[in-house]
Structure formats: structure tokens, C-alpha cells
Amino acid sequence: MDKNRYLAIAIMLGIVFLAACGSETVSNTNGSKDSIETTIIGGRTGGAWSVFAEGIAESIRRENDEAIVTVEPGSIVENPPAVGTAVVPYGLSYAMTSYAAYSGEEPYTEAYTNLRAVSVIIPSNYYQFIVTADTPYESIAEIARQQAPIRLAVDQQGSAGEMITRAILQEYGVTYEDIRSWGGSIDYLSGSKTFEMMADHRMDATGDAVSAPSGDIIEASTTIKLKMLALDQETIQAVSKELGMESGTIKAGTYSFIEEDIDTISTPAILITHKDVPEDEVYQMTKSIYENVEYLGNVHEEFKNLTEDKMMDVGNVPLHPGAEKFFREKGLLE
Numbered sequence: 001m002d003k004n005r006y007l008a009i010a011i012m013l014g015i016v017f018l019a020a021c022g023s024e025t026v027s028n029t030n031g032s033k034d035s036i037e038t039t040i041i042g043g044r045t046g047g048a049w050s051v052f053a054e055g056i057a058e059s060i061r062r063e064n065d066e067a068i069v070t071v072e073p074g075s076i077v078e079n080p081p082a083v084g085t086a087v088v089p090y091g092l093s094y095a096m097t098s099y100a101a102y103s104g105e106e107p108y109t110e111a112y113t114n115l116r117a118v119s120v121i122i123p124s125n126y127y128q129f130i131v132t133a134d135t136p137y138e139s140i141a142e143i144a145r146q147q148a149p150i151r152l153a154v155d156q157q158g159s160a161g162e163m164i165t166r167a168i169l170q171e172y173g174v175t176y177e178d179i180r181s182w183g184g185s186i187d188y189l190s191g192s193k194t195f196e197m198m199a200d201h202r203m204d205a206t207g208d209a210v211s212a213p214s215g216d217i218i219e220a221s222t223t224i225k226l227k228m229l230a231l232d233q234e235t236i237q238a239v240s241k242e243l244g245m246e247s248g249t250i251k252a253g254t255y256s257f258i259e260e261d262i263d264t265i266s267t268p269a270i271l272i273t274h275k276d277v278p279e280d281e282v283y284q285m286t287k288s289i290y291e292n293v294e295y296l297g298n299v300h301e302e303f304k305n306l307t308e309d310k311m312m313d314v315g316n317v318p319l320h321p322g323a324e325k326f327f328r329e330k331g332l333l334e
């Protein structure tokens with residue numbers, strides 16, 4: 001059985017698990033637009049995405065009397081199918097991952113066309129290609145040109161970071177098998193394990209889409225000398241078009257080892273819902289986030305990048321009519 005099938009099975013098992021512990025219907029609104037009972041799936045317990053989900057949930061509670069909003073664990077890849085099949089009403093994911101689910105692209109084997117977007121919650125998650133400072137390459141193009149035997153760590157197969165890494169390499173005509181044939185290696189590892197292996201000189205490079213600054217990278221840079229490789233504009237444009245991403249810049253000083261701006265690509269984290277969730281409820285959800293942008297900035301550092309005028313930049317997944325109505329009323333959509 002290949003890894004794509006393993007991933008598909010994992011996604012379906014995740015949906016089954018969420019169905020067992022989640023809500024029974026798409027919406028638990030009790031009939032009043034000011035009284036909401038619903039569920040949001042975020043990330044693993046204790047992780048940043050669980051904090052993001054709880055921040056959104058508390059925003060809703062603050063603006064809606066007697067609202068009951070439950071936050072449950074989830075994952076970036078599994079959340080879109082769970083929401084798209086009405087297992088739970090709301091979830092968090094990347095815009096690019098949500099659109100892949102909506103359109104039935106990798107890593108998904110079917111299209112979840114009932115998905116709708118509500119709002120951006122974290123505007124930019126930047127692709128960051130990190131290498132140890134003594135790695136004798138200054139660009140991915142140079143790695144490809146010299147057929148370098150790099151030991152490369154990528155995230156879980158089918159994750160946003162892994163798909164971006166693969167797409168970038170393909171722009172240079174390089175596959176994972178090519179890297180292995182050059183004497184290098186490809187490992188599917190988490191950030192913490194990757195940097196542990198870098199510290200032991202068992203890994204040369206890693207690529208992932210994460211916040212900037214990323215806690216894992218900051219922590220690693222205290223014990224490992226690192227550098228970040230920029231993407232060229234041609235690659236940025238091609239991969240952005242292929243994966244539904246945007247160009248982005250990681251500013252000099254974001255990390256202690258970055259002295260110049262780094263050109264890269266990014267994708268926002270968004271709140272998604274099912275098309276059948278009532279318009280009034282989604283309107284109130286959207287309004288709650290809008291009214292609590294300042295509060296959210298106190299919940300997590302990443303929320304400080306969220307502004308009212310960025311909320312509707314959800315990528316290619318269609319907006320839910322309730323969210324669209326709110327944004328139009330605020331003059332944020334024509």
C-alpha cells in the first residue's frame with residue numbers, strides 16, 4: 001500500500017473519530033441568531049492551532065449571550081473533509097489545503113464541494129527553507145544544479161509544507177527520487193525531530209509552511225547555526241499559481257540569523273464551514289471575529305497580524321453567504 005493510500009485512510013479514520021465525538025448535525029443553532037451552540041475543530045491539544053481555535057471560540061462567546069462553543073482537536077489535513085461532510089460545523093485549515101479539499105486535489109481523493117470559507121484568522125504562514133549555516137549552497141537552484149546529496153526533512157506526506165517542498169523542487173526538475181539517487185535522503189519528520197537531527201549533524205535542510213517567526217526555528221537557532229534560502233520570482237509565481245498561494249516576504253530580523261528580506265510564498269489559515277450552516281449564524285460568527293481583532297492579539301502573537309481588511313482574503317474557497325453579507329455591509333466587498 002503506497003503512502004497516499006495510507007494518508008487517505010488516516011483522513012477517513014480522523015473523520016470517523018470526529019463523528020463519534022463531535023456534533024450530530026451541521027448546525028446546532030437554537031433558532032436565535034444571538035444564541036449559538038456549535039463546535040470548532042482546530043489542531044492537536046496544546047498546540048498553537050488549538051489556541052487559535054479557542055481564541056475564535058471565545059470571540060464568539062464574548063459577542064453572543066449564552067453561546068456554547070466547543071473546541072475539539074483536529075489537524076490541518078483532516079479538518080476540511082470533516083467540515084465538508086458535515087461531521088462538524090466549523091474547522092481551521094490553510095487556505096491552500098481547504099481549496100485542495102474543495103477541488104479534490106492532492107492529498108484528497110474526492111472533492112468536498114460543500115466547503116465554504118468564513119474568515120482569515122492568521123493572514124500568513126510562510127514557506128521557510130532552512131539549512132544549517134555550513135551547508136555550501138545559497139539557493140535551491142544551486143542544490144539542483146550541483147545535484148547536491150542533501151539530507152532533507154519534510155513534514156507528513158500530503159501536508160501543506162510537504163506539498164510545497166515537492167512543488168518547488170519540481171520547478172527545478174527535481175524529485176525526491178533524484179535527491180536519493182544523488183546520495184541524499186528524504187525524511188517525513190516533525191519540526192522538533194528535524195532540528196534535533198540537525199543539531200546532531202544528521203540532517204541538512206528542512207522546508208515547511210509555518211508562522212514567522214516560528215517557535216521551533218527560534219528555539220533551534222539558539223543551539224544551531226542556521227540560514228534561510230530565498231525563492232526566485234519565477235518559482236514563486238509558478239508554485240503560487242499551482243497551489244493557490246501568494247507571494248510573501250520574511251523581513252530581515254525576523255530571526256537573529258536573517259539579515260536580509262527573504263522572498264517566499266505564503267498561505268493564510270482560515271475558518272471554514274459547511275454550506276448548510278445557517279446564514280444568520282455564520283454572519284454572527286464573522287461579526288464576532290471582526291469585533292474581537294484587538295482581543296485576539298492578546299490571545300496569541302500570530303493574531304496580531306490579523307486586521308479587519310485582511311479577513312476576507314480567504315483564497316479560492318467560496319465565501320459562505322453569511323460571511324459575504326457581513327463583509328459587504330462593512331464595505332470590504334463590492
